[in-house]
Amino acid sequence: MNKPTFQSDFQTPKVTTGPLPSSRKVYVESEAHPGVAAPVRYIDLHPTSGEPPLPVYDPSGPYTEEGFVPDVEAGLSRERQAWVRERGNVEAYEGREVKPEDNGNAAGKYLAREFPVRNAPLRATGKGPITQLEYARAGIVTKEMAYVAIRENLGRQEALKSAQATLKDGQSFGAELPEYVTPEFVRDEVAKGRAVIPMNINHPEAEPMIIGRNFLVKINANIGNSAVASSVEEEVDKMVWATRWGADTVMDLSTGRNIHNTREWIIRNSPVPIGTVPIYQALEKVGGVAEDLTFDIFIDTLIEQAEQGVDYFTIHAGVRLPYIHLTADRVTGIVSRGGSIMAKWCLAHHKESFLYTRFEEICEVMRAYDVTFSLGDGLRPGSTADANDRAQFAELETLGELTQIAWKHGCQVMIEGPGHVAMHKIKANMEKQLEVCGEAPFYTLGPLTTDIAPGYDHITSGIGAAMIGWFGTAMLCYVTPKEHLGLPDRDDVKVGVVTYKLAAHAADLAKGHPAARLRDDALSRARFEFRWEDQFNLALDPETARDFHDQTLPKEAHKTAHFCSMCGPKFCSMKITQDVRDYAGKLGDNEKRALEAMSEEERRRGMQTMSAKYAEVGGRLYVEEEVAEDECVTAGDVATN
């Protein structure tokens, strides 16, 4: 919180609650793992549709339950802690003291209020598996794995039962989307390092989710206060708001003062995994002077955040001294904050980055809490001009090397990707990542496909995000309309999330996710049948859809009208189509064959006539005057009609 407020003035963050329109949250129990139940949002359709409710993935946590009253001062319930404890291999301990520098030495009216409840953190005892990766390798299906299997399966069972034998219709570029996701499939993907379940043992409020190429494409929303704006209250509200619209994870990118306290409020109330970039806070602890950073300060920050429950850390360990000069001729140099901090450190000391040289020590901390690595792309391009250059790919190769080391330590890993990349260079990013990073999940920011549309970078990047998601990226980090210009407010967060949800969904469709089409088809049927309410309710953003309809046709009766504002009541293509359908339905097979023959014959005749004419004029491309004149008679006649 960088806005000054006395602790006594601190308001309990207000968050948005209640179900989305026509939606019910249902907890579906695992058949194989009784007691494990994952949320599914069912969208109820109008009785006239004759269609069952449509299940959709729901990352919004209890906030969207009917009647749920959040206690933001206490945080969400910590149900998953029992799962962690019953597996053993963890111990509760006192935990690190919160130090004044954790909040940037903020005091008085500049210090944000502490979260009221303090929980003793857990950590690995050192005995037996602790991370989801280790359990997976040991052949153990954790409850988290069973949980994500339920979530990922939305509608597949129904789809498989239906007459439409397979909905699978896509180009997967090597992804292997199963017909049905079993807990064992989840375990196997995690064991191979192809998917991560980013669940810090100290974030038991979060609902397990999975990030991997063979699962639904996920999206991340960035929030966080900055040195110049926003408050704890706003950031907690944005976090809940982002998940309401579909954010699968949230990154808290706060800078300035009060990073620690802000983060605690966010984590305790978050139903989704929280990611951070710990070097931001480490830099605050050394007064913003990159060259004063030390490994000790960094690792202490990791522990601080791991104890709080951060689920994944962006660590820019691939920004190596030998790569830094490769960025010198770039149009936009190094644009990653973490990357530029480490670059500055390396140059100031003329030493290899401590994140790289002491990476194994970092792994041990990550493992002790099951914090997932998000290996940061500190040398990502900040403009399309710099895309796919040597600096970027040298770093990616190093991330691949570090992936192997992290895996050796039992840590879960994903890899961050660009950035700004014109369309023709996107696929190479995915291919290179798959090649050098052992199929660890790719997690990209956009990419933006052009630099010329500030104010619309959710769109320039939504294009790139949909494409790279199709090619195999497992999670897409959103970009809001404010990118490059300002801090996103609530509306920007919503627009960013919905844009990325649609991009992720477009990717799922194109990859051939077996159940992705169910929602498109349900909405298309609603549209075709003028079930306006169903069309709104099935939309990613029912409020905006309804509001736009109201702007042209505000009356309630128009919601049941069998026409739309484009064509009006008398003249409607969808209505005419229904007539066509009724008619065509009566056609017998013989008649259809006759039509086909007619089609062929006329086309042949048409083409013959044309060839004859063409031959007649000697195959010349330009038709000479006498021919042109002859052909114009008709036009003349008609013109004087």
Add this chain to the structure above:
Amino acid sequence: MNKPTFQSDFQTPKVTTGPLPSSRKVYVESEAHPGVAAPVRYIDLHPTSGEPPLPVYDPSGPYTEEGFVPDVEAGLSRERQAWVRERGNVEAYEGREVKPEDNGNAAGKYLAREFPVRNAPLRATGKGPITQLEYARAGIVTKEMAYVAIRENLGRQEALKSAQATLKDGQSFGAELPEYVTPEFVRDEVAKGRAVIPMNINHPEAEPMIIGRNFLVKINANIGNSAVASSVEEEVDKMVWATRWGADTVMDLSTGRNIHNTREWIIRNSPVPIGTVPIYQALEKVGGVAEDLTFDIFIDTLIEQAEQGVDYFTIHAGVRLPYIHLTADRVTGIVSRGGSIMAKWCLAHHKESFLYTRFEEICEVMRAYDVTFSLGDGLRPGSTADANDRAQFAELETLGELTQIAWKHGCQVMIEGPGHVAMHKIKANMEKQLEVCGEAPFYTLGPLTTDIAPGYDHITSGIGAAMIGWFGTAMLCYVTPKEHLGLPDRDDVKVGVVTYKLAAHAADLAKGHPAARLRDDALSRARFEFRWEDQFNLALDPETARDFHDQTLPKEAHKTAHFCSMCGPKFCSMKITQDVRDYAGKLGDNEKRALEAMSEEERRRGMQTMSAKYAEVGGRLYVEEEVAEDECVTAGDVATN
């Protein structure tokens, strides 16, 4: 105009004028064709940039000239009429009387005011070439061709002169973008039918432009009143507004009453080509009853509109009787208005469509005014479920057949495409179109890559538009946020246009347009150097970019601040990068080589260590307890630090 207003209450449409920020309109004269001068918008950059003004394509007409005062009651100046007349082969004539049914028999307060000026229309005499295609085939470079060559060349000369020997970096999928566009290149592309210059001889107010795969990707904006909303004033304003933000052509899709009068106001004031779907008006003339349509009514409507100056007509001549039943099993049947009208007619009469059977007569009218065909895709998919089906492709094949016939008659042709298509099915559309339509320019609506985001369909379709533009589509028809929900207002038109401009530009970049990168790079440099004003001014939408910046950092001083709101003044990656660059600039070659060697050696060592460890634990994937314990010592130590 379907809102009742007495003629005396009619307000002269108010349109937006004046240059965009920091922009000047310059008319660049053709070297080869003195007297022919085409507009270029120059964006002036801040003196500290040391950079020349950036030229950008400018379809906005005189409205964005400094000090231009439009006389909307008189229309724009009709300069191009001299070009048409001096070529000969045309005659002025009385023209068709406006009939009451042309305005839907509107009377009294329901009749929109007539445009005050009436010009005698021109038509072909029947002697010699008349269309741009015929001139091109005859080896004649028209002034229109010289004009578009200037426009298309933006910045290429400068780019070619610069140190950066070639900016060409893309994947063109067979497009042949020249290093430099000459009038002769334009002529050749038009002669081959690969590009069209949609310029009705009766629309001399419009500035020539070209649509083809080897030119800049263009965008179209749809406007038009409907039976339930809007007025002449609003539509004229929207037309000018759309071109201000970059619309290359505008389609007037008005329905209901007053179609004729609305169109006249639009055309007379339009600097860009205007397209229509004549069957809409024809249907109004028969009281909205599709089966009452006749060829005579249709052709009379074509002449009516051709005399007014419509530059291209969407004609759904590919909706043939034998194809209609192919749509019966679709999720969304026939969603094209024109397509469904013709389908209904065919079924009602059980006859082949008169648009198909009498296509050559239509060609003669088109030729007489040089109206370009936009062969409509009446069977395009209305949902991703229906994409690329037999109905769609059967029609496309017929459009290819009709293209040959139209070309034979000397008519210019483009082909309309879908619609709703998931990403993995987009490329097939382009390939099929190229294959069956003889490389006539493709003109697509989106396509929308998912159906689940009403309210965001400018984005679902912007994704598809960028992709299909990259693959070779010559013009992208915009989709606004109101698509499927309501009629676009002014704000929606702007958002739609800017979204499609960025999609078209992303396509140009990916295709490897030799000059496309200039704007991205200029903006990226401005961003890197914290030239905020330049960043706004170079943006597609400078107003929104500035507004978003103001929301977080409203003070004027912040516009020259060397930081952004994301990171604040102390902590800025771009600032750090500058330090890195200064430092790296001092590195000698030997030092660089040493760094490279260091990089390699360490990586090798790292990989060896890893392999050794892996071998040590017997290549097992799961590291057993004793190993895990040993590795955890560090974590434990650190945790208690």
